Amino acid sequence: MYGGADGAVAVLSVAEEQKHLLAYAPLVKRIVRQLNSQVAGAIDRDDMEQIGLMGLLEALRRYGEPDAAFGSFASLRVRGAILDELRRQDWRPRAVRQESHRLRDSVRALTRKLGREPAEKEIIAALGITAEAYQEYQLAENAEQIGSFDELLQEGMGQADSAPSPEEQLMVRRSLEQALRGLDEREQRVVQMYYEFELSYKEIAAVLDLTDARVCQLNKGALGKMKATLQSA
Structure with a gap:
């Protein structure tokens, strides 16, 4: 268990690691389901789960025997492992990134012109795009903030x-x-x-x-x- 005066972590046996991996596998699946809905299949779901499980294993080895606080710690490691892989693969196509940056600059210019945050309808009208295109832009923008x-x-x-x-x-x-x-x-x-x-x-x-x-x-x-x-x- 994590703790002690020297902050030592007790090493888990292979059997203990396997037991905890199975116990916390549903946490990995939940995180994968959530992230998968945002990245439009950029990584195969099974591959994403494998990456998440590696993140979970790393969390176990850093933390030691799980306690009530382990779930929060593990969630960070699992999500972090998947997000690192997404970033490594540079999963957003160049054309999508360029269009997103163009629209972002236009929204900033409109904000400066109005002196306030523009409403969604104002943005759509000013940019001459459809509501669907604006939704795609918002989703793309959010992807950078995952x-x-x-x-x-x-x-x-x-x-x-x-x-x-x-x-x-x-x-x-x-x-x-x-x-x-x-x-x-x-x-x-x-x-x-x-x-x-x-x-x-x-x-x-x-x-x-x-x-x-x-x-x-x-x-x-x-x-x-x-x-x-x-x-x-």
Whole structure:
């Protein structure tokens, strides 16, 4: 178990590792299902699960015997392993990235011109694109922010490569609670459904009666607010 004066981690036997891998395999499957809905089949789902399981194994070897806090630690490692592979493969086609950057620059120019955040209808009209194209743009924009919340958690814990101490866990939890309180009710629901209940954007959109793109937008805005709160703490 993680702990002790020297922070040592007891080495698990192969049999113990296999037992825990089986026990936490559903966590890997949930994370893969969620991420797979956002990356449009960029990596085969079975391959994504294998990458996630390797992340889980790494988490076990860093953490030691799982306890009540292991699930949160493992989730970061599993998601991190999959996201690292997605980034390594540069899975977004060049043309998609270029179009996304062009639209982003246009939205920024419109924002400066209006002196405020433009409404979705204003953006669509100004850019001369369809509502469907704008939704695709929002999804593409969000893809670049996929790991934002995980990175916030890892920054808060300080040492992402080791299991957090109970004191670190408490400090991170309090900081996140404070950051969440700074969000409006709808943003809080999006963050909770996405990161706690691991729902996909499509599922959240159905619950809140919104478009997938709007859910992406809310999530991105919420993460920006939370990051600003955590950095100023």
